[in-house]
Amino acid sequence: xxxxxxxxxxxxxxxxxxxxxxxxxxxxxxxxxxxxxxxxxxxxxxxxxxxxxxxxxxxxxxxxxxxxxxxxxxxxxxxxxxxxxxxxxxxxxxxxxxxxxxxxxxxxxxxxxxxxxxxxxxxxxxxxxxxxxxxxxxxxxxxxxxxxxxxxxxxxxxxxxxxxxxxxxxxxxxxxxxxxxxxxxxxxxxxxxxxxxxxxxxxxxxxxxxxxxxxxxxxxxxxxxxxxxxxxxxxxxxxxxxxxxxxxxxxxxxxxxxxxxxxxxxxxxxxxxxxxxxxxxxxxxxxxxxxxxxxxxxxxxxxxxxxxxxxxxxxxxxxxxxxxxxxxxxxxxxxxxxxxxxxxxxxxxxxxxxxxxxxxxxxxxxxxxxxxxxxxxxxxxxxxxxxxxxxxxxxxxxxxxxxxxxxxxxxxxxxxxxxxxxxxxxxxxxxxxxxxxxxxxxxxxxxxxxxxxxxxxxxxxxxxxxxxxxxxxxxxxxxxxxxxxxxxxxxxxxxxxxxxxxxxxxxxxxxxxxxxxxxxxxxxxxxxxxxxxxxxx
Amino acid sequence: xxxxxxxxxxxxxxxxxxxxxxxxxxxxxxxxxxxxxxxxxxxxxxxxxxxxxxxxxxxxxxxxxxxxxxxxxxxxxxxxxxxxxxxxxxxxxxxxxxxxxxxxxxxxxxxxxxxxxxxxxxxxxxxxxxxxxxxxxxxxxxxxxxxxxxxxxxxxxxxxxxxxxxxxxxxxxxxxxxxxxxxxxxxxxxxxxxxxxxxxxxxxxxxxxxxxxxxxxxxxxxxxxxxxxxxxxxxxxxxxxxxxxxxxxxxxxxxxxxxxxxxxxxxxxxxxxxxxxxxxxxxxxxxxxxxxxxxxxxxxxxxxxxxxxxxxxxxxxxxxxxxxxxxxxxxxxxxxxxxxxxxxxxxxxxxxxxxxxxxxxxxxxxxxxxxxxxxxxxxxxxxxxxxxxxxxxxxxxxxxxxxxxxxxxxxxxxxxx
Numbered sequence: 001x002x003x004x005x006x007x008x009x010x011x012x013x014x015x016x017x018x019x020x021x022x023x024x025x026x027x028x029x030x031x032x033x034x035x036x037x038x039x040x041x042x043x044x045x046x047x048x049x050x051x052x053x054x055x056x057x058x059x060x061x062x063x064x065x066x067x068x069x070x071x072x073x074x075x076x077x078x079x080x081x082x083x084x085x086x087x088x089x090x091x092x093x094x095x096x097x098x099x100x101x102x103x104x105x106x107x108x109x110x111x112x113x114x115x116x117x118x119x120x121x122x123x124x125x126x127x128x129x130x131x132x133x134x135x136x137x138x139x140x141x142x143x144x145x146x147x148x149x150x151x152x153x154x155x156x157x158x159x160x161x162x163x164x165x166x167x168x169x170x171x172x173x174x175x176x177x178x179x180x181x182x183x184x185x186x187x188x189x190x191x192x193x194x195x196x197x198x199x200x201x202x203x204x205x206x207x208x209x210x211x212x213x214x215x216x217x218x219x220x221x222x223x224x225x226x227x228x229x230x231x232x233x234x235x236x237x238x239x240x241x242x243x244x245x246x247x248x249x250x251x252x253x254x255x256x257x258x259x260x261x262x263x264x265x266x267x268x269x270x271x272x273x274x275x276x277x278x279x280x281x282x283x284x285x286x287x288x289x290x291x292x293x294x295x296x297x298x299x300x301x302x303x304x305x306x307x308x309x310x311x312x313x314x315x316x317x318x319x320x321x322x323x324x325x326x327x328x329x330x331x332x333x334x335x336x337x338x339x340x341x342x343x344x345x346x347x348x349x350x351x352x353x354x355x356x357x358x359x360x361x362x363x364x365x366x367x368x369x370x371x372x373x374x375x376x377x378x379x380x381x382x383x384x385x386x387x388x389x390x391x392x393x394x395x396x397x398x399x400x401x402x403x404x405x406x407x408x409x410x411x412x413x414x415x416x417x418x419x420x421x422x423x424x425x426x427x428x429x430x431x432x433x434x435x436x437x438x439x440x441x442x443x444x445x446x447x448x449x450x451x452x453x454x455x456x457x458x459x460x461x462x463x464x465x466x467x468x469x470x471x472x473x474x475x476x477x478x479x480x481x482x483x484x485x486x487x488x489x490x491x492x493x494x495x496x497x498x499x500x501x502x503x504x505x506x507x508x509x510x511x512x513x514x515x516x517x518x519x520x521x522x523x524x525x526x527x528x529x530x531x532x533x534x535x536x537x
Numbered sequence: 538x539x540x541x542x543x544x545x546x547x548x549x550x551x552x553x554x555x556x557x558x559x560x561x562x563x564x565x566x567x568x569x570x571x572x573x574x575x576x577x578x579x580x581x582x583x584x585x586x587x588x589x590x591x592x593x594x595x596x597x598x599x600x601x602x603x604x605x606x607x608x609x610x611x612x613x614x615x616x617x618x619x620x621x622x623x624x625x626x627x628x629x630x631x632x633x634x635x636x637x638x639x640x641x642x643x644x645x646x647x648x649x650x651x652x653x654x655x656x657x658x659x660x661x662x663x664x665x666x667x668x669x670x671x672x673x674x675x676x677x678x679x680x681x682x683x684x685x686x687x688x689x690x691x692x693x694x695x696x697x698x699x700x701x702x703x704x705x706x707x708x709x710x711x712x713x714x715x716x717x718x719x720x721x722x723x724x725x726x727x728x729x730x731x732x733x734x735x736x737x738x739x740x741x742x743x744x745x746x747x748x749x750x751x752x753x754x755x756x757x758x759x760x761x762x763x764x765x766x767x768x769x770x771x772x773x774x775x776x777x778x779x780x781x782x783x784x785x786x787x788x789x790x791x792x793x794x795x796x797x798x799x800x801x802x803x804x805x806x807x808x809x810x811x812x813x814x815x816x817x818x819x820x821x822x823x824x825x826x827x828x829x830x831x832x833x834x835x836x837x838x839x840x841x842x843x844x845x846x847x848x849x850x851x852x853x854x855x856x857x858x859x860x861x862x863x864x865x866x867x868x869x870x871x872x873x874x875x876x877x878x879x880x881x882x883x884x885x886x887x888x889x890x891x892x893x894x895x896x897x898x899x900x901x902x903x904x905x906x907x908x909x910x911x912x913x914x915x916x917x918x919x920x921x922x923x924x925x926x927x928x929x930x931x932x933x934x935x936x937x938x939x940x941x942x943x944x945x946x947x948x949x950x951x952x953x954x
Contacts, residue, residue, distance in 0.1 A: 043729045044884045046924055060924075065729055087920035091889035124913060127896035151882065170724075170882070173707070175892035177882035 004072040019063035019074055020048055030076055031085055031114050033092070033200045034152035035064040036537045038265045039161055045092075045152050047114075049084045051075040060084065082118070089119045095130045095175065096201075097147045105202030107215035111150070132178050138168070139187025141269055142196055142204055149179045149203035155195035162266065162363065163189040179203065190365065193272040197255060197265070198537075208273060209253045217242050218252060221471040224460050225254070225271035226326060226453050228358055229368040231462025232256065232263035232271055236454055236473040249279045250474045251454055261466065265537070268365050270358070275454070278477075282436050284449035285478025291442040296479065296489070303446045304493040306429040307343060310404040314428075320347035320393045320402045323381070324409040325370035328458030329467070329517070330506040331408075331483040332372070332379050337498060338491045339406070340383055347402060348383045349390040350376045352410055366463050371453075375461035379514060394423070403428040408483065409450065413440050433486060450483050451476035457503045458482070459520065467517050538798045540807065541769060543777050544753045545793040548637045554672050556679040559640040565685050567759040568647045572693045581652035585755065587763030589775030593630075594620055594711070594748030595824065595852045597774075597841035600755075604653050604745055606735035613742040617650050617658040618720065618734075621749045622704050622711035624663055625824035626875060627855035630779040631749040633791055635662075635669035638753070639676035643699065645752035647686065648759060650697050653745055658699045661716050664706035674701055708879035712927045713746040715881065726883040727927035750779055770796030774840040778851075782808040784858035785815065794839070801835040804858060816861040819943075823852025825872055826932030828939035829865075848939070865944040866951055869937065870895070870902040876933035887930035890921030894937055906952050914941050 003012045006023050013022045020030045021037065033045035041064050048063040053073040060080060075081060093111060100106040132146035151170055156179070159167040167185045172178055181187060187195070195204045218237040225232040235255045254275050256267040287299030310319055321339045323332070339345045350373075360367040394416070396402045405427055413420050424430055424443055432444040441447035455476040459469045476482070484506055492499065500506045511518040542548075552558040559565075571581070586601030607615060619642070623631040634642060646658050662670055677699050681687040688696045702720055704710045710719045714728035717739050738744020754776055758766045767775035774796035780803055783789045787809030794803065800822055804810065811817045817832045822839075827850040830837075837847045844851040859868065877895035882888045894917065897910050914937055922934035941948060 041729070043926065046885050046926075049924065062729075084920075084924055087917075087924070088885050091885050091893075091920070094889050094893060124916075126907075126910060126913060127893065127900060150885070151888070173709075173882045174877055174880040175882065175888050177888065 002068045002070040002072070004068045004070070004074060006074045007076055013068050016067050019050060019052075019066050019068060019072075022068045023063065023074070023076060028076060030063045031089075031110075031118055032064060033110060033150055034154060036154050036157075036198060036265075039154060039157040039198075041065055042153050042157065045088070045150065047085060047088050047092075049081060049088075051078045051081050085114075085118045086121060089114055090121060090124070092150050093119070094125060095147075096150075097129070099148075102211075103145075103148065103202040104205050104210060104212075105148075105199070105215070109202055110200035130175060133180075136180070137207075138181055138195075138204065139192050141192050141207055141273060142187050143207050143210065144179065145203050145205065146178050146180065147203075148201050149199075150201055151177055151179060152200060154198040154200070155179070155204055158191075158195055158198055159187070159189065162194070163191055165189065167192075168195070190268050190270065190359075190361070191266060191363065193269045194256070194266050206253060208276075213239055213242065213252050219473075220255075221473045222257060222469075223254075223454065223473065224371070224462075224468045224470040225267060225274075226371040226460070227268075227271040227274045227369065228364075229366045229371060229373055229463040230262065230364050231371060231460055231466060231468050232267045232364060233259040233468070234267060234271070236275070238454075238473045240474060251275045251278045261464075262462065262468075263364055266364060268363075270365070277436070278452050278454050278474075280436070283477045284434055284437050284441060284447070284480060286449060287479065288441060288444070288447040290445060291447075296448075296481075299446050299448055300486075300489055300493060303431050303448075303490060306404065306431065306445060307494065310428065311343060314403045316344045317346040318402050319343075319345045319404045319406075320349065320397070321345050321406045322352070322390055322393060322408070322410050322412070323348075323350045323376075324352055324411070325350050325373040325376045326409050327372060327376075327483055328453070328460060329372065329375045329379065329510060330458050330503055331487065332376055332381055333506060333510040333513075334484045334487040334491065334500070335408070336379065336381065338487050338494065338496055342491060342496045343494055344383075345406075346383050347393050347396065348381060349393045350381050352390045352415070368463065371462070372460045374463055374465055375459070375467075378461055378465070378516070379510070397423055397426050400426060402426075405429075406431045406433070407440070407444075408433045409435065413438060433483065435480070448486055449478060449480035450486070451480045455480070456482035458484070459507060459517075461517075467520050469520060538795050538802065540793055541777050541795050542793050543757045544634060544638070544641065544750060545779060545791060547641070548633065548791075553638050554636075554640070554676055556640060556676065556683055559638070560683075563760075564640040565644050565680075565683075567756045568644045568685060569691065571648055571651055571759070572691050572695065575693075578652045578654060581648060581759070584763040585652070585758055588758040588766040589770065589773060590751065590754055590758060590766070591774055591841060592748055593750035593754070593778060593853070595625065595826070595850070597851065600747060600751050603735060603747070604649070606733065607653050607743045607745060608736065609654065611743050614657065615653060615655045616739045616742055616744045617646060617653070617655045618713075618716060618739060618744055618746045619646060619658065619660045619749055619752055620711060620713065620716060620746055621660050621662040621666065621669070622716060623666075623749070623853075624708040624711045625826060625853050625855060626872070627781065627783055627821065627824045627857045628853040629781050629783070630791055630854065632666065632669055633779070634749050634753050635666065636672050639673045640680065641753050641756060642673070642749060643676055643680050643686065645755035646699060647690075647697055648755050649745065649747070649752055651695060655745065656696045656698065658697065659720060659739070660699065660701045661710070661720055662701055662703050663711075664704045666703075670701055670703060677701070707881070708875075709881040709927070709929060712929065715927065716746065717744065724881075726881050727929075729926060771838065771840045773842060778839065778854050780807075780839065781853075781855040782858065783855065784821075785812050785860035785863075786810070786858040787812040789858075797838045797840045797843075799835070800830070800837050800839055800856065803839065803856060804835060808856075808858070811858060811860045813860075817858065818861045818863050819859045819865065821857040821859070821936070823850050824855040825857070825875065826850070826928075826936065827852040828936045829943060831943055850935075864902075865940055865947050866898070866902045869940045870898040873898045873933060873937065876929065880929060881927075884926045884930075886921035887925045887927075890917055890930060891933050893917060894933060898937075901948060901951060904951055904953065906948070908949060908952060911941050911945060911948055914938075 032048040136144040429445040710725040719725040873895040877891040918934040921930035
């Protein structure tokens with residue numbers, strides 16, 4: 001492994017590591033625009049120039065194109081290097097509209113940061129600035145302000161190299177050059193939102209975030225995307241302090257979080273823009289009894305009564321639990337301890353045939369829209385006697401063998417269509433737990449509102465078996481509660497011998513039963529940022 | 538020094554593009570000799586090194602050394618690209634070589650390809666060269682008919698396909714790696730080096746790129762022998778060079794002179810000095826990318842190093858003579874407009890810097906400038922000289938500084954206060 005010296009600090013890095021990455025390992029940021037570790041090296045912004053001394057010869061060269069070689073001495077702060085960095089910055093800012101006050105990217109903009117760090121010169125512009133398309137719809141999710149663009153080409157390379165189709169290009173030449181859609185092409189690939197993260201300035205912007213919030217008001221927690229079984233690592237950006245224009249909207253956007261084992265720097269648009277279901281007027285806010293609003297106490301008492309009555313007749317063989325694989329491992333664990341081990345339902349099913357098979361690709365998207373099917377499988381979800389499939393349970397209901405049914409987050413209406421009423425008619429009672437209002441909740445004997453992943457903490461196990469924790473961003477909507485907490489309360493009423501106060505004690509107990517899951521240090525962040533790379537490029 | 542015609546030897550014959558006439562004057566003799574005597578390819582490369590033939594496109598890199606960089610045992614095909622994208626303002630030597638003696642070029646191509654082990658040669662021709670394209674394509678067809686190009690040439694088992702590729706008119710495509718991108722059908726953006734084209738060139742294969750004039754000189758090296766060829770020139774620069782004189786010269790045109798002839802001699806003895814008895818204001822010695830010289834600076838030998846030492850460049854050897862009526866700020870404005878327009882836009886300093894200089898130059902030429910604008914130009918020009926992907930930025934930056942420094946008074950006269 002080559003050993004080099006950067007600004008008088010020695011470091012050993014793996015063969016092929018370029019100088020930007022090597023310097024970052026030492027906590028030295030070499031300014032750059034076009035370089036991104038997930039894309040090919042363009043070397044076009046010319047910002048990352050450093051002084052390299054090798055074999056007794058000094059040269060000024062790019063840090064992005066030069067791999068560390070044994071015996072190199074690199075200076076990122078020599079007067080000459082500082083001069084060049086400042087010069088490139090001055091060129092980039094020359095025609096930049098500097099409309100930071102109305103730019104969504106202000107506060108997260110490399111031009112701003114670098115000007116404060118490396119620029120701080122007086123404006124010498126003695127001629128007019130250029131004008132280019134200011135508001136251009138690049139695609140369904142992304143808008144383009146070509147004036148702000150620094151022509152680093154990251155977005156172009158993303159479409160070419162990661163998605164594999166030319167959707168953006170840099171057209172023209174000289175300073176008339178402009179970033180634009182390829183003729184006849186929309187920026188409509190399922191990963192289009194990543195170009196917004198890649199854009200070092202405010203040229204490519206999320207259309208849903210446009211003028212929504214100043215970036216410095218945003219708070220951030222680490223989360224896991226629940227939109228498919230990949231388990232991409234994300235940040236939830238939210239703001240609950242400045243409610244002046246978004247009418248109760250708390251979650252402002254989702255951003256990818258680097259994880260070398262899962263999603264690297266990317267997430268798909270389905271996951272990225274799926275947060276609108278959280279602060280949604282259709283959320284279930286209160287418990288219902290026969291469609292009428294009530295409180296948790298009454299609803300849980302009613303549920304207890306229904307379950308207890310049925311334990312005698314028809315007995316556990318006539319009772320079933322259907323759970324969609326979007327519940328967390330903690331939910332699954334407590335559901336098993338309650339329905340399998342305590343009240344001993346004979347029919348537990350989760351293997352719901354997907355309503356919606358996603359279009360999987362070899363980048364991130366899987367075809368499974370549920371985030372935790374693997375966790376259900378790993379934890380052995382099913383009754384003691386057999387692992388029932390959801391379809392069998394439904395058949396048994398229609399056959400009159402099952403009289404009491406608990407449903408968690410399952411889109412039964414979507415599955416059964418207008419058969420749903422016939423199904424309900426076959427049941428003595430139906431308890432529905434869900435996050436969003438539905439006619440099934442209205443028709444149920446008892447309906448209980450659940451919190452979404454953004455409103456609680458928990459773990460999902462992704463398609464490859466990686467157990468990943470997500471953190472709570474905002475409080476549960478209305479009176480909704482995390483599923484494990486509902487199960488805890490219900491369990492207490494049904495004489496369960498266990499009691500948990502917090503999510504992590506549930507997980508701890510789970511991990512004792514399931515040692516493979518004990519890899520997780522709850523207090524540490526995980527879906528860990530490994531090795532050299534950090535999130536922000 | 539008197540004119541010494543090698544590559545321009547047959548320019549005077551109108552029928553030279555016809556293969557029969559050309560062969561009667563010795564065309565393809567060296568190529569035939571290479572094949573019949575089965576001269577080892579290494580010997581040819583050695584001969585070209587001995588001849589001190591330097592790249593005539595402007596950079597002056599020794600041709601034999603360049604060929605030597607190409608890996609001999611590459612599993613990939615190798616290519617030759619002849620750079621006929623003559624776009625440097627002031628330069629018109631390649632056009633003459635293509636139009637007046639295409640067979641000399643083809644013979645040079647054949648020998649070069651044989652020496653390096655290449656079976657496909659591209660001639661990347663400037664988009665505006667309709668006439669040269671027709672003439673060279675004719676010549677290729679004739680040479681194929683005569684069995685001097687194509688498959689199994691003269692029964693030697695050596696194959697060579699020569700393909701003309703027309704550019705689309707961008708100046709930057711004369712830069713060798715932009716040329717490769719353009720040849721491949723992409724946008725004419727220069728590539729990062731390394732890797733150099735000799736290792737990773739056209740279609741990711743090892744590629745030799747040489748100027749038309751460089752390749753046209755190859756048959757003469759074989760004819761005369763490397764040592765004799767080298768003797769014509771100076772210590773480091775072998776042979777002759779075609780110098781194109783344009784502008785306000787009494788006898789503008791192409792002059793083939795031994796390397797090392799003085800610039801003064803070229804302008805006054807060969808091109809007859811300034812026309813109409815006017816005074817000389819300045820000379821741009823080697824195409825628009827080379828820093829301007831004042832009349833008292835012309836006593837420099839025309840060779841790569843000496844010109845560098847004098848703060849300018851030999852470039853493509855295209856001297857532009859400017860008489861006393863010329864406004865240097867005007868020249869500066871036109872020139873910077875050219876570079877601002879032709880900057881490919883890939884890298885920041887050149888893209889922004891050239892336009893900034895042009896807009897400032899325009900402001901000055903229109904009489905709206907201020908003395909501080911001159912200092913600004915001197916300040917920003919070095920900021921895009923050498924910090925870029927390719928030398929296009931430097932091609933404006935160096936001449937800009939020279940013009941402003943050498944003719945500062947003339948710029949100041951245009952300013953109101």
